[in-house]
Amino acid sequence: MKRILTSLFIVLSIILISYISIEGLQPSATYFKEETEKSFSTANAFNHVKRIGSQPHSIGTKAHSKVRNYIVQQLQDLDLEVQTQKGYDFNNNGILTAPQNILAKIKGNDPSRSALLVMTHYDSAVHSSPGASDAASGVGVILESIRVFLQSNPQPKNDIIICFTDGEEVGLSGAGLFVKEHTWAKNIGLVLNFEARGSGGPSNTILETNTGNTNLINAFAEANPQFPVATSLMYSVYKKLPNDTDATVFREVNDTPSFFFAFIDDHFDYHTAKDTPENLDIKSLVHQATYLQALLPYFSQVDLDSLKADKDQVYFNFFGLDIVHYPFSFIYPMLVFAWVIFLGLFVYGMRHKILDFKQIGKGLWDFSRALFFGILISATLSDKLPVIYDSVLENQNDFPFNGHLYIGVGVSLTLAILFYFYRNYSATTTEKNKNAFVAPLVIWLVLLSIIAFILKGAAYFIIPFFFSLLSFGLLLFNKRNPYLHLLLGVPALIILVPLVQFFPVGLGLSKLFISALFVMLIFGLLWSVMAYLKYKKAGVLIFAVLAGFLFLTAHSQSGYTEDRPKPNSLIYMLDVDQKQATWNTYDKTLDAYTKPYFKKDNSNVDSVVFDSKYNAQYTYTSVAPLVNISAAAIQVEENRLDNTFTEYNVKISPQREVKRIEVFLDKNVKVESLTANEKATPNHQLPYYKDRKTPKLLTYFAVDQDTLRLKLKLKNTEISPVLEVYDASYDLFENETLNIAPRDEKMMPRPFVLNDVMMTKQKIILE
Ligand SMILES: [Zn+2]
Incomplete structure (x- = not known):
């Protein structure tokens, strides 16, 4: 009975921690208390979103001029001197247009300093998108944050330039015009850019810099935003992809670094007629605001010319902590340390006849088969969905309205497969379980070694791995305690679970297999917890049924409606x-x-x-x-x-x-x-x-x-x-x-x- 209760406690804890790992990334919609005139008002910001993002306002339309006039008026109401910059921009991809940027400046008291630029774009996507998230949300957050800032910080050290670019959606044209032709552009030390690529989800911090990120990350950590979602994994992946935001233009043309903040979930609304104020997740708006609340006062004071650096840092956010960061130069020593500990434990296990090659081989065979089938089934699922469902086929964002349910199906199937291959690992066969831990640890070590060379930004995955090594050590020394093992699994859950959802959301449903891979890798790190769960065979059934249930739910939402x-x-x-x-x-x-x-x-x-x-x-x-x-x-x-x-x-x-x-x-x-x-x-x-x-x-x-x-x-x-x-x-x-x-x-x-x-x-x- 005690074992059953322990198993139940462990399963519920894993679910709860996983939930926190995702939900804890964002503030609640009511995060800002709005007690005085001096505090940030979510209602004010959202009101701007409604005024700007209720109808399509792409460049060249009448609504676009109205939006421009509205923003100019709002800035003037803050007693700022507003100017517009109009001209042609002909960009690297052969796109010509005549954007009209909106600009204002808050004078700093040290004219020798470089300026801080706060930016988003005010045009919506051609042709039918009201652009409430993309990027009226950015305009609303900036306007309201500047209002609050002016009330409490009338004298910044650095100039603060507010720039609402135009023609971003057709070819980053307003940013191009500003950077190439405006005199203010010559003297900017840092850009804070706000964007959206969907209508919900946490806002991710991405760095754009031609040099190392060390000083930028140190400054970001010191500015201390309350809900930082920032990982060097994103930094490394983003650097490898062809990228296109207004911030890119600043980096490429003027070598100006930037932080840009973007929420990317509910990607199905992106650039569509459904990017309306009603569909904007208020939590995402609030999340954007928390960044600016911390960064605007901070970067208005510090010397922005000191942000460039030669070296890079690994960094990641962790629930309840500030940004964790350390130099790239730690990556190899940490990797060597991990190999040494693992080999030490391995030799100890062999010497004391706890580990043997036959049993390890069996574990490797089971984990490899789970990996193979888990990836195969998820890849097949994402391959077949467009064949079965018109709503997946016709979705141009590669993320249909019921996309989250399909992720749920993929994850459940993967767990069913894992429990299937481990169904005969009984909670009491401790020797077998110890040997089976070797397979995921070796696969993780190989993966971490590859990461250390080709995707350094993901090197922080080694941290949950160290906790798993500790867990493995405890097993070998017969110091097993299910609660302690659970505790040692927390870093893996907090750091890696959000990625299960993040990849198919960020890269499209066709990349569902990456979700499956992460589920199995997390399972591997948590093996000392999983191995001793009772009723693994029931796990197969539970997750298969859950997959079926989620699939049917997705099926029932696969038709077209007014909302979809x-x-x-x-x-x-x-x-x-x-x-x-x-x-x-x-x-x-x-x-x-x-x-x-x-x-x-x-x-x-x-x-x-x-x-x-x-x-x-x-x-x-x-x-x-x-x-x-x-x-x-x-x-x-x-x-x-x-x-x-x-x-x-x-x-x-x-x-x-x-x-x-x-x-x-x-x-x-x-x-x-x-x-x-x-x-x-x-x-x-x-x-x-x-x-x-x-x-x-x-x-x-x-x-x-x-x-x-x-x-x-x-x-x-x-x-x-x-x-x-x-x-x-x-x-x-x-x-x-x-x-x-x-x-x-x-x-x-x-x-x-x-x-x-x-x-x-x-x-x-x-x-
Ligand atoms: Zn945009």
Whole structure:
């Protein structure tokens, strides 16, 4: 009876600690007490979110101007002098637009110091997203934090620049404009940037720096935010990925380091019509605010020029503690120490005939099979979900509305598999259990050794490993105590359990196998606890049933509803030269909205690829009626420079409310130089124009229907080069001839791609 109660206590404790490890990352929604005028008010911040993020306000729209005016007014109400900066930015990826940044400065009392820049963007994603999380939440937090700051810290040492960038969503354009052209940008020591890539979850701290992170981390720890979610694992992974936030522009162009804070859960809302104030998790908003509450007063005083460093640190957050951090130089000694302890224990176990190779081999065989099948089943699950469920297939964020339930299914299946392979390890066969601990420890050691070389930011995984080694030692010395073993497993649970959820949320449901891997690795570290649980066979059944239950729940939520709408798309394209028109869509399955326009047959799909996050291609093309819409007026002026080069001046003037122009040129035509609206290509040496991988020449997000003026220098060739020009207006529903039936309430515009547009296409021969 006592054993059963102990087992029950241990299982409940593991569940509770796991829960705390995730829930403890974030403050509660009512964290700020709002007692006086001087304290941060969540209601004030959320009110800004509602004012800004209730309707789509992407660059160039009327709502966008309204949002800008609102923010300018708010800053003026704080007695700040506000300026806007407008100009063209032509970025490294061939995106041209005319952002209008909003700027204000709080003067510091030491003019020799570098300034602190607090930043987020105020434009929402093109086309249908109200952008309440991304990034009205950032604007709300900054406006309210500045209000509070001004009430209590009227005299900072450093200048504080507040920068609400524009055109972030189309190509980090406002940040580009500010960094390249504004005089204030030359003298910035640190950037604090606020972002969202979903509508909930904890806000992660990510560092952007060209140098080592040591001083940044020391300062961050000293500033002492109350809910730091910051790990060097994120830092290392982020450094390896191609990244794109406004903060990146500051680092790349001006070598300015930054902290950026982003919540990324509920990724299904990202850039969709569902990024509304109602769907923003208030806890995420509050979490963002806790960072700024600590960092703004701190970084307004310290010398920001001292933040650069040669060396890196390993760091991680741990429930109830401040940021734990130590130098990268500790990584190898700690690893050697771990190997030495393990080998010492191993030799001791062998000498005293506690361990033997046959039993160890058996343990290794069981753990390896569990690893293999755990990963296989999770990978198969994430592979098959889009085949079974339309809502997974059509979800462009690789994280459907019921994604968390699918993670639950994967985790439960993995646990069922683990208990299956360990079902015959009885709580009383202590020798066998001791030998079986060797397998996960060896696998962990190999993993930690690899990490020490190729993913140093994850080196802190060694800390829970040390506790497991201690646990292993206690077993060998016959000092077994289930409660003590549980205690030694706490670091593994606190540090690693959040990652079980984090990876499929961050990288997409297709990476579900990483969850499975972490579950099994945690199980391995907790072996001295798991081994002595009673009723392992029942564990197989319990977790299999739980997986089934979660799957059925997910199944019941896999249809489309008003809250979980189906994304779809319809594009009307008029080929001006051919006098032909087509319907196009990016949808994989046709629905009531798209069916009237397409036949099942999709053998003749237009292969054009417009600039979009996932470089999506049309899935269906069909013939459409001809409608009289005016294509952009194009003028070409040719100027033969010499025997080698010719310069072309091309003017493309929109004739409708065009929001976007795409220009293509055969990718084999070498571009010698290109300017667009007087902005040169950022760097002529960039491979982008020298060696284009696609025929795309540039994408222009038009503001106020401004004419696009290209100056193009090409090598003379026998065959005249041909420009293909597309323009797009977001007025498909307004066309009376086409008379498009609106979407029903269980549908929404497909995000990321061109959608709900009327386009024209024309070819211009440069001769
Ligand atoms: Zn954003």
